[in-house]
Amino acid sequence: MDKNITDKDLEKMQDEYMEKFGNYPVAEFENLSAIQMNNLVEDFLGEKSPIKLYKDIDSQVLDQIPLLQMVIRYMEIVEREKGAIKLTTAGYIPPKLVKEIYESGFILDPYIESGEVKLNKELDCMIVELVKVLCILAEVVVEDGNKLVLTELGKELMKNRVELLNVIFTVYNKELNWSYFDGCGENMGLQSNYAFMLYLVKKLGRKKLNLDIYINKFNRGLPSVFEDFQGFSGEDSLTEKELDYKYTFYSRFIERALGYFNLVNVYMKNENTIIIEKTDIFDKIVEFSKS
Incomplete structure (x- = not known):
């Protein structure tokens, strides 16, 4: 990159790119556009976010x-x-x-x-x-x-x-602070990008899918989360990092952030295979808007 390019120049280039290409679907974002993805992560549950909770939810759903x-x-x-x-x-x-x-x-x-x-x-x-x-x-x-x-x-x-x-x-x-309630270290990248996982379940959760599919799709869209992840098992190998990451992903996303609100069903085929599907009430609670 030209060393003479200033931060202001870079910001202008990014704005021009987003204006020209920002509304095109991006495969890595599971066909969200760059603008949608930015709004999803940066304004999660806010006015610009494509993911919100419905304003009208049946009492029987709330009971669940x-x-x-x-x-x-x-x-x-x-x-x-x-x-x-x-x-x-x-x-x-x-x-x-x-x-x-x-x-x-x-x-x-x-x-x-x-x-x-x-x-x-x-x-x-x-x-x-x-x-x-x-x-x-x-x-x-x-x-x-x-x-x-x-x-x-x-x-x-x-x-x-x-x-x-x-x-x-x-x-x-x-x-x-999710990390306060587990032994998985700070690793705040997962929490700060939870909206993308919620979107993935919203889109794909009707089918029973292996947890690994969600992890792969999440990492494809947000590779820096895994790159920045700090393992906690005491081992420096890539294999141990992947195991620590999968455990944290499951614990924070599936078991708690989604499970505590009854948004997913979990099926354990064996100790290495976890199957996920969204519950019947997911789509009665979580709204997705393309605009």
Whole structure:
């Protein structure tokens, strides 16, 4: 590249390219245009994004979204406790209420269910801690001294479950630090590009497909995510990096970001073969607009 080209010149060239070719389908983006792909990733769930949640969602569909139901149950418990939960001296939800939140049964923890972990306190259950953090980030519950207090916004959103879903879905994907809840390192490239995975499932999920197909298509469109990925197994080989990447991809995208909202069904053929399909409610929740 000419060393005399300035950043301003480069930006102008990019703008001219996008104006001329930006609306053409790109095979690597699974036929999204460059403009659509940019809006999808950079303005995820925003006005320009081709992916949004529907504004009108049937009540029976909302009943089938586990994380939403668990958030509602948590907020109902706070409301029942006269609008505030008094925390333990260490700053955690009291054990009795932790068990009540978890035993709502909307999302189960395999370690607790297997008996490997005994549920005695908040930190024993990742999903209860997740719900607590989500509600604080969404400002439907706030920390006030040694209490968790239901806000006026929280009270309003309890009456509007569609809007509450929109808020929780947005906060989960755009504000929550996914890496806090697993041992897979920061590796924020997956989270910041989650919108493309959501699009892939929207487009391809009617068929039962191997997880590897999604990984390959995701990497084809966004190769830098894998290139920048830092393995965490302690091995430097490409094989180990690929295994770490696949585990993180599955854990963060499939099991949690999609699974917690009941957007995918997962079938395990064997320990190396994972089959994915979108659920019946996916297309009743997630909207795609070409414009």
